[in-house]
Amino acid sequence: MVKRQYIPLLVTVGLFILIFITGSFRYTGFFSLQVLLNLLIDNSFLLIAAVGMTFVIVSGGIDLSVGSMIALTTMVSASLLHQGWPPIIVIPVVLMIGILFGSVMGAIIHYFEIQPFIATLAGMFLARGLCYIISINTITIDNAFYTSMAQTKIKLTGNNFISISVIIALFIVVMGVYLAHYTKFGRNTYAIGGNEQSSLLMGLPVARTKIMVFGFSGFCSSLAGIVFTFYMLSGYGLHANGMELDVIAAVVIGGTLLTGGVGYVVGTFFGVMIQGVIQTIISFEGTLSSWWTRIVIGVLLLLFILLQRLLSEHRFTKRR
Amino acid sequence: MIKHRLFWPLCVLSSLLLFNLIYSPDFFSIKMKNGHLYGSLIDILNFGSPLILVAIGMTLVIATSGIDLSVGSIVAITGAMACLSISKSTDQNGWVILLIAVGASLVLSALLGLWNGFLVARIGIQPIIATLILMVAGRGIAQLITNGQIITILSPKYQYIGSGSLLTLPVSIFIVAIMFAIASLLTRKTALGLFIESVGCKPTASRLAGVRSKTIILMVYMFCGLCAGIAGLILSSNVSSADGNNAGLWYELDAILAVVIGGTSLNGGRFNLTGTLIGALIIQTLTTTIYMVGVPPEITLVVKAVVVLAVCLIQSENFRDMLRGRRKPRSYSSKHEVKQHG
Numbered sequence: 088m089v090k091r092q093y094i095p096l097l098v099t100v101g102l103f104i105l106i107f108i109t110g111s112f113r114y115t116g117f118f119s120l121q122v123l124l125n126l127l128i129d130n131s132f133l134l135i136a137a138v139g140m141t142f143v144i145v146s147g148g149i150d151l152s153v154g155s156m157i158a159l160t161t162m163v164s165a166s167l168l169h170q171g172w173p174p175i176i177v178i179p180v181v182l183m184i185g186i187l188f189g190s191v192m193g194a195i196i197h198y199f200e201i202q203p204f205i206a207t208l209a210g211m212f213l214a215r216g217l218c219y220i221i222s223i224n225t226i227t228i229d230n231a232f233y234t235s236m237a238q239t240k241i242k243l244t245g246n247n248f249i250s251i252s253v254i255i256a257l258f259i260v261v262m263g264v265y266l267a268h269y270t271k272f273g274r275n276t277y278a279i280g281g282n283e284q285s286s287l288l289m290g291l292p293v294a295r296t297k298i299m300v301f302g303f304s305g306f307c308s309s310l311a312g313i314v315f316t317f318y319m320l321s322g323y324g325l326h327a328n329g330m331e332l333d334v335i336a337a338v339v340i341g342g343t344l345l346t347g348g349v350g351y352v353v354g355t356f357f358g359v360m361i362q363g364v365i366q367t368i369i370s371f372e373g374t375l376s377s378w379w380t381r382i383v384i385g386v387l388l389l390l391f392i393l394l395q396r397l398l399s400e401h402r403f404t405k406r407r
Numbered sequence: 408m409i410k411h412r413l414f415w416p417l418c419v420l421s422s423l424l425l426f427n428l429i430y431s432p433d434f435f436s437i438k439m440k441n442g443h444l445y446g447s448l449i450d451i452l453n454f455g456s457p458l459i460l461v462a463i464g465m466t467l468v469i470a471t472s473g474i475d476l477s478v479g480s481i482v483a484i485t486g487a488m489a490c491l492s493i494s495k496s497t498d499q500n501g502w503v504i505l506l507i508a509v510g511a512s513l514v515l516s517a518l519l520g521l522w523n524g525f526l527v528a529r530i531g532i533q534p535i536i537a538t539l540i541l542m543v544a545g546r547g548i549a550q551l552i553t554n555g556q557i558i559t560i561l562s563p564k565y566q567y568i569g570s571g572s573l574l575t576l577p578v579s580i581f582i583v584a585i586m587f588a589i590a591s592l593l594t595r596k597t598a599l600g601l602f603i604e605s606v607g608c609k610p611t612a613s614r615l616a617g618v619r620s621k622t623i624i625l626m627v628y629m630f631c632g633l634c635a636g637i638a639g640l641i642l643s644s645n646v647s648s649a650d651g652n653n654a655g656l657w658y659e660l661d662a663i664l665a666v667v668i669g670g671t672s673l674n675g676g677r678f679n680l681t682g683t684l685i686g687a688l689i690i691q692t693l694t695t696t697i698y699m700v701g702v703p704p705e706i707t708l709v710v711k712a713v714v715v716l717a718v719c720l721i722q723s724e725n726f727r728d729m730l731r732g733r734r735k736p737r738s739y740s741s742k743h744e745v746k747q748h749g
Binding site: 346 | 530531533535537539542543545546547548664706707711712713715719725
C-alpha cells in the first residue's frame with residue numbers, strides 16, 4: 088500500500104508519463120530519447136530555480152524575486168565579462184550576489200515580520216530595476232568559456248546528447264534531495280513549514296534556517312541565471328520575465344503544498360518536466376498557439392490543487 | 408497623531424508633493440483648455456484611476472485575509488472581451504453594441520471573481536493559490552479572445568469611458584468616485600464592513616456567530632473581479648485597443664502595494680479604504696514624479712522597491728523597536744497564533 092503522502096507525487100509522475108505517451112502516439116518522431124533529453128536541455132534553468140523555490144515553499148514562504156534574479160545575473164555577468172573580467176571570477180561573484188540577496192530578504196522577512204510575499208516583491212522590483220540601471224540594452228557575450236559551455240554537447244548512446252547545463256541541473260536536483268531528506272537543514276525547513284511556533288518552542292534555529300532557505304533560493308536563482316546565460320549568450324533586463332510564475336507552478340504541480348511543510352524535490356523535477364512536455368506537444372502540434380500553454384498549465388494547477396485538497400481533507404478533519 | 412493609521416501614508420504623499428512643488432512649481436498649476444482642466448494633478452487622478460479601482464476591490468479581499476493575484480488577468484480579459492465585441496459589429500459607434508459590450512464584459516469579470524471566490528470559500532483553497540490559477544490561465548484566455556493580436560477599435564463612444572471628460576474633469580475620476588463611495592458606504596454605513604473584518608479574523612468563529620462567512624467571501628471576490636473589470640474597460644478604452652499580453656501587466660502587484668502602503672494588514676481582519684486610495688495615489692504620484700524629474704524610467708522599479716521596503720519597515724513593530732534601540736526577543740502575537748492553526 089502506498090503511503091498517502093506519496094500520492095500527489097505518484098500522480099505527477101504518472102501524468103508526465105501519460106502526457107509523454109499520448110504525444111508519442113499522436114506525433115511521429117516524438118517518442119525518442121532526444122526529445123526527452125531536450126526537455127532537460129531547454130528547462131535546465133527552470134529546474135535549478137525550482138529546486139530553490141521548493142525549499143522556500145516547504146518552509147511556508149514564497150519567493151517572487153526568482154525571475155528578476157535570473158535577469159540580474161545575466162546582466163551582471165554580461166557586463167563584467169564585457170569589461171574583461173575572467174569567467175572564473177565572474178561566476179563566483181554573481182553566485183555570491185544571489186546568496187547575499189536571498190539572505191537579506193530572508194533576514195528582513197524573519198526579523199521584521201514582513202510577509203514573504205511583500206519582501207520578495209520588493210526584491211523583485213529591486214533586481215529588475217538594477218538590471219536596467221546596468222543597461223537598458225542587450226549585452227551580448229562572446230567570451231570563449233561561455234560560448235564553449237553553450238556549444239559543448241555531451242554524447243550519450245547513439246546520436247543523443249545533453250548539454251553541460253543539464254549536468255549542473257541534475258546535480259542541483261540530487262543535492263536538493265539530499266539537503267531536504269538527509270540533513271538537519273532539510274528537517275528544520277519541513278518543521279518550520281509545518282508549524283513555525285512549534286519549531287521555535289522545540290529549540291530549532293528558526294532564524295538561521297529561514298535565512299538559509301532564502302539564501303539557498305537566491306543561490307539557485309543566480310545559478311539558474313548563469314545557466315540561462317549559457318543558453319542565451321546575452322544579458323538583458325527582460326530575460327526570464329514572469330518566470331517566477333512558471334517556477335511556482337512547477338513546484339505546485341510537483342505536489343508541494345503552498346501552505347508549507349509538505350513537498351518533494353523529486354516532485355518539482357517532474358513538475359518542470361510536465362511543463363516542458365506540454366510546450367513540446369504544443370510545438371509539435373504547430374497549429375495550437377502558445378497561449379494554450381498557459382491555459383493548460385492553469386488547468387493542471389487547478390487539478391493538482393483539487394487533488395491535494397481531496398487528499399488532505401481527511402487529515403484535516405481528523406486534526407480538528 | 409503618529410499613532411493614526413493614515414499618518415505615515417499621508418506623510419509619504421505630502422513629501423512627494425512637496426518635492427514636486429520645490430522641483431517644479433508648474434506641478435500644481437491647473438489650466439483650462441477647451442473646457443477641460445489640464446495639469447499634473449488631474450493626470451495623476453486620471454492615469455491612476457484603474458489602479459485605484461483595482462486596489463479598492465483588493466482591499467476588501469485582503470480584509471478577509473485573502474489575496475487576489477488574478478486582477479491583472481481579469482483586466483486583460485475584460486478589455487479583450489469589450490474590444491472584440493465592438494470590433495465584430497458593423498457600426499462600432501452604436502449605442503446597442505456599446506451597452507452589450509460593456510455589460511457583457513462586466514458580467515464576465517464578475518463571474519471570474521465569483522470563480523475565485525468559489526475556489527476560496529466553497530472548495531477551501533488557500534487564496535494565493537486559488538487566484539494563481541486564473542492569473543496563469545487568464546492571460547492565455549485573454550490572448551485566446553484576441554487571437555494573440557492587438558485588437559484596435561474605432562468607437563468614440565467607447566473611448567469616452569477612458570478619455571472623455573465630464574464637467575471639465577476626466578470621466579474615469581467620476582467612475583472611481585462612484586465605486587469608492589459605494590464601497591465606503593456599504594462597508595462603513597452598514598454592518599457589512601464589520602462582517603468582512605470578522606471573517607478576516609476567523610471565518611469559523613464568524614460562522615458560529617451567525618455571519619454567513621462563505622457568502623461574504625464569495626461576494627468580496629466577485630466585487631474585486633468587477634472592480635478589475637471596470638479598470639479593464641477604462642484602460643482599453645483609453646488606448647482604444649486590447650492587448651491580451653500586456654494589458655494590466657503587474658496590476659496585481661501594484662494594487663497589493665497600494666493596499667499595504669495604505670495601512671491594511673495582509674493578515675486580514677481590518678481594512679482602510681481611504682488608506683488604499685492614498686496608497687494608490689502615492690504609487691501614481693511616484694511614477695509621475697519620476698517621469699517629471701527626468702530620471703530614466705528604468706529606475707522607477709528601484710525607487711518603487713525602496714518605497715515598498717521603507718513603508719513596510721516603518722509599519723513593522725520590530726523595526727521601530729530596533730530604531731529605538733530596544734530589541735526584544737521575537738514574540739508571537741495572538742494573531743500570528745490564530746493564523747498558524749487556522
